Amino acid sequence: MRTSREARTHQNRLAALAGALAVSRVSPLACWFSSMLYCFGGAVLSGIMLAEPPVAPLSNGTGVMLASIIWYLVFYCPMDVVYSCAALLPLRLVLSAMKEVTRTWKVLGGVTQAHNKYKDSLLVMIAIGWARGAGGGLISNFEQLVRGVWKPETNELLKMSYPTKVTLMGAVLFALQQTHYLPLQKHHLMLFYTIFIVVNKSRMMLTGSSSSPFAPIESALYKTLFSGHSPYAALTAEVRKAGTDNGTSTGTACHATTKESEKNRSPGQKNSSSPVEGEEGSLKAKEAEDSKKIN
Amino acid sequence: MRTSREARTHQNRLAALAGALAVSRVSPLACWFSSMLYCFGGAVLSGIMLAEPPVAPLSNGTGVMLASIIWYLVFYCPMDVVYSCAALLPLRLVLSAMKEVTRTWKVLGGVTQAHNKYKDSLLVMIAIGWARGAGGGLISNFEQLVRGVWKPETNELLKMSYPTKVTLMGAVLFALQQTHYLPLQKHHLMLFYTIFIVVNKSRMMLTGSSSSPFAPIESALYKTLFSGHSPYAALTAEVRKAGTDNGTSTGTACHATTKESEKNRSPGQKNSSSPVEGEEGSLKAKEAEDSKKIN
Amino acid sequence: MRTSREARTHQNRLAALAGALAVSRVSPLACWFSSMLYCFGGAVLSGIMLAEPPVAPLSNGTGVMLASIIWYLVFYCPMDVVYSCAALLPLRLVLSAMKEVTRTWKVLGGVTQAHNKYKDSLLVMIAIGWARGAGGGLISNFEQLVRGVWKPETNELLKMSYPTKVTLMGAVLFALQQTHYLPLQKHHLMLFYTIFIVVNKSRMMLTGSSSSPFAPIESALYKTLFSGHSPYAALTAEVRKAGTDNGTSTGTACHATTKESEKNRSPGQKNSSSPVEGEEGSLKAKEAEDSKKIN
Incomplete structure (x- = not known):
């Protein structure tokens, strides 16, 4: 049962890749925009939620340039060198770990930003922290729409993926810390949370298991x-x-x-x-x- | 003809309920978010339209807490006591009447808010008042999307429901009063409008008719x-x-x-x-x- | 091959017209709102992107009134006089040329607006100029949704139409001029760009060709x-x-x-x-x- 489901998941991932390939061939612009939404989705979503310009991430020239170069190399590099390298397990492990580290910063940034606007509202802090950290996933319906794909029957609220769940947990923890309900210092919490998500992500990649550590809870x-x-x-x-x-x-x-x-x-x-x-x-x-x- | 249509409407309502039940079982979070969009949809929509934070309703801790408790009791109360009670006609009548009273406040709030930003624009006042009062209906396509349902062929503009119509009428009246085109005092207009919508709603619930009083006009x-x-x-x-x-x-x-x-x-x-x-x-x-x- | 494709395009256009007719009959309000989104789509989209009220175009009473009168005459004029006249080639040519002239103003307005908020960001200027000038096309998925039509498999990013392309080119040129990378005076660039788009549009209408002048590039x-x-x-x-x-x-x-x-x-x-x-x-x-x- 489990193996067949994993095989199905793998096939779904390949189908998604094939779709992305077709889009990168037919319309590089749609492919680029979709990739940027994936990278900066959190900033866009939290911008809309706080009525701050969702176009702001574009003003960060260096970030967009870097993301665009990597996007270009992954999709159009001769001999497909870059994707082949990034697909190797050791490098993928390092990249994933680095990505998880940035998650801590994103969530914390969102919670702090919300705290500046809405002093006492725990819910707003959680919402903005979550949106900032897991934005790409939460707006996946609209990111897909850019690529001409529409899957209304699924979204991250109906069936949360592991990154979305762990980001929500982080947003709750950081919001509790910010309002002093959680008796921990900020840098301690950051350390513990980062270690937890990096270790957990690495474990999931190495064992190939998709079982969430939150399942019993x-x-x-x-x-x-x-x-x-x-x-x-x-x-x-x-x-x-x-x-x-x-x-x-x-x-x-x-x-x-x-x-x-x-x-x-x-x-x-x-x-x-x-x-x-x-x-x-x-x-x-x-x-x-x-x-x-x-x- | 009419009976068969009513039967169809009833079946549609039951189908919607069954879908909501399935969502409440599969993903309580999506169910909660969809309910909150239904409750605070007007504030979210008018917030987006005026470039004010659409996340603001979440900062009203008491309101969200109250709505969440009622949401929880309706969907997950043991023995389904709360839904069964609320479904009894007398209680439903009282609750519906109270809901209509809040509609007056919502529409008036929207018109006033728009008046503060755009002094002379009748159209903006009508739009914001309407959005504030009938927001849940107007964004129903997106509220459904949260639950994994997508019905692009229908929306409240293509086929307005009675609440949306009566809210539009209210927004027009309050906007005309605000700009002194309607020679009435605000509290008189509020009284007349509230009595009209409460009486009309009660009549519709008691007779089971869905005929709008605006049909001839x-x-x-x-x-x-x-x-x-x-x-x-x-x-x-x-x-x-x-x-x-x-x-x-x-x-x-x-x-x-x-x-x-x-x-x-x-x-x-x-x-x-x-x-x-x-x-x-x-x-x-x-x-x-x-x-x-x-x- | 080309003829059959053109015939298909013509049939698609007629099908779209037939759909628009049906909507104008079933729900004048949805028809009006969809038309207004088409007219003011650029202002709405760039408003959302810059966190300025997207409802602002409604506050321009004269503009909305004018657009509404023309909308009414096109859809509901007795004997269909207005549409018949506007469909005549000479008048259509003049109207199209005038529409292209306004495109220059819209793109320039967007670029200037973005320049005021984000001094040095070329990308933001291009994005806002493009959104302002080609907004109706870029939000076409949502404009269609108002009319109960949903075509997720197509959008202006996946397959850009000629107006979207020429607007993007204009936004790039005006943004380069604004940041002094393009050694041209603003009014010269405006003149050249306007002449280019007017001549090009007229050529396309007269020859009936849909081949873009950018195809080789x-x-x-x-x-x-x-x-x-x-x-x-x-x-x-x-x-x-x-x-x-x-x-x-x-x-x-x-x-x-x-x-x-x-x-x-x-x-x-x-x-x-x-x-x-x-x-x-x-x-x-x-x-x-x-x-x-x-x-």
Whole structure:
């Protein structure tokens, strides 16, 4: 099961690469803009959220120039030397570790920027820190649109990837530190957080596992908060009642729904310790099921 | 006809509920964010329109906390007590009436905010007042996107719902009052408008009718302004001429088109007094028809 | 080949007109809003990019009133007099020339506005000048969404139209002039640029050709920069390796890929001198091909 899913993930990644290749061939400009959105997505998104010019990253000439040169070399270098080198595991490991280090700075920058504008608002700090650190992922729907791809059925809120999760965790920690709820000094927190994300990223790359270290916590949180006894029975009952071809709704609505919701939940929890991670694609399946029930 | 449409609307509502249930199960975060966009959509939209931070609603800690608690109770309360209670008619009536009262405040707030920035511009005041009061509906395409749903063929401008219409009317009235074109005192207008929307909403909920009180006015306006004699004949004629399999275009283009446009219009006006309301889905049908004619 | 493509383009234009007609009939408000986005799209887009109120164009009462009157006359004038007149070639020629003259002013306005905020940033000036001058095209995806149309597979970055290209060129020239890299006086540059775009537009309208005057430059640039020897061989090789039903991958990956990329590139370059122009639709084809290879 796990191997087939990994193979699927690998194929998806290759399909995405192939799409990116086609775009780089058809329209270098769209390819460049999409890459820049990926690099500076956090600054663009946090700029929009704070009503500061989202065009600001372009004014940082050196940064854009550097990103553009690397973009050019990755996509158009003769003999594809640059991509081939960067794809080698040791170099990829070093580059990924460096990327994770910048994540700490981005998150901290976002939290500080929000703190300057909204002194006491923990939520705003978390939101801006998260947006700054994981912007490329959060606006992925629109980054894809630049390349002519549109996948509305998926986004980083519906199914968070590991970088998005770890950035959210960092934003929460730094915001708590900033408001002195977390009794730690800033540079200590930065050190601990950076070590954690670098070690974790390296471990994931070396073992090839995509299991999140948060899976047990997530699972516990999910079970505690979001799956009480027979949740939203009345809603589901009404949905059920609408199914006219469903002749078996004889038991009490509440009881029937409890069983049904257990049944609905079981696939996600058998296959994986984290329901959010494990329910890959089950949203679609469920919607199909629901619409079947209704029609 | 009407009953079947109402049944369809009810089924659509149930399908939407089922989708919301699936999202609340798969990703509580996406569900929460979508709910917050629904609650604070007006503030977010008017913030973007006036280049003020759209993240500002998050800084109102009490409001977000209250909305989050209610969101949590509606979706995850044990035994689904909260939703079941709120779904009872008397309580729903009270809650809806209270919601309509807040609409007055939202519209007025938007108009005042715009008046502070753009002294004399009636249009900006109307736009901001409308956006503030009906924001959740106007950004519904993007609110749906958060939940992985994408329905580009429909939006609140193409087919306005009753709340969006009544908010637009309110924004126009308050903007006229603000610029002293309407010889009424502000608190009188607020009182009259609030009574009108509360009474109207209650009437609609009690009778279960979805007929808008503006239907006659809309119909009259539409007939006067937007359906002159043989409108856009030349355009339609050109579209016609492109249809090569259409051997009957012998009459003068203008005459033929007049008849054709009458024919096109008739379904919408037979079925309903309001063409905008009644032409539900006819846009799709027309486009199919048009493309048939062309190809 | 060329004739059939032109016929297709004409049919697409008619289909778009038919869609616009349907929208103007079903929802005059959506039609009006879409038209206003088309007129003031540049101001809206550059406003968002510089964190200035995108609602500002609405505060220019005279402009909106004028645009609205023309919109009304084009869509709803009795006997369709206005559209018929405007569709006559001599009048269309004059109107188009006037539209091109305003383009100079828009681009210059955008560049100056950006220069006031970001003194030394060439990139920001180009971006804002381009957005101001070609805004309606650049946000066409969202302008279409207002009318219930969604075409994610195409946008102005993936396949630039002539007006978008000429505006980008103008933005680059005016930004270079503003930063004194271009040793020309502003009013001379304005004169030359305006004459160039007016003459070019008139030529294109009179000859009915859609060939861009930049085709040779584009082609040379593209060949020099974006199609080195065997670009991204490693990437493509990996994509190839994933294809299990492809039993012919016996040569060295690099060699095989070079040939393949040549093969992939050839259709675009045989049919047209400009690869960007000529690869119309090839993105889709390539993606289909790629996904076939992978699955």
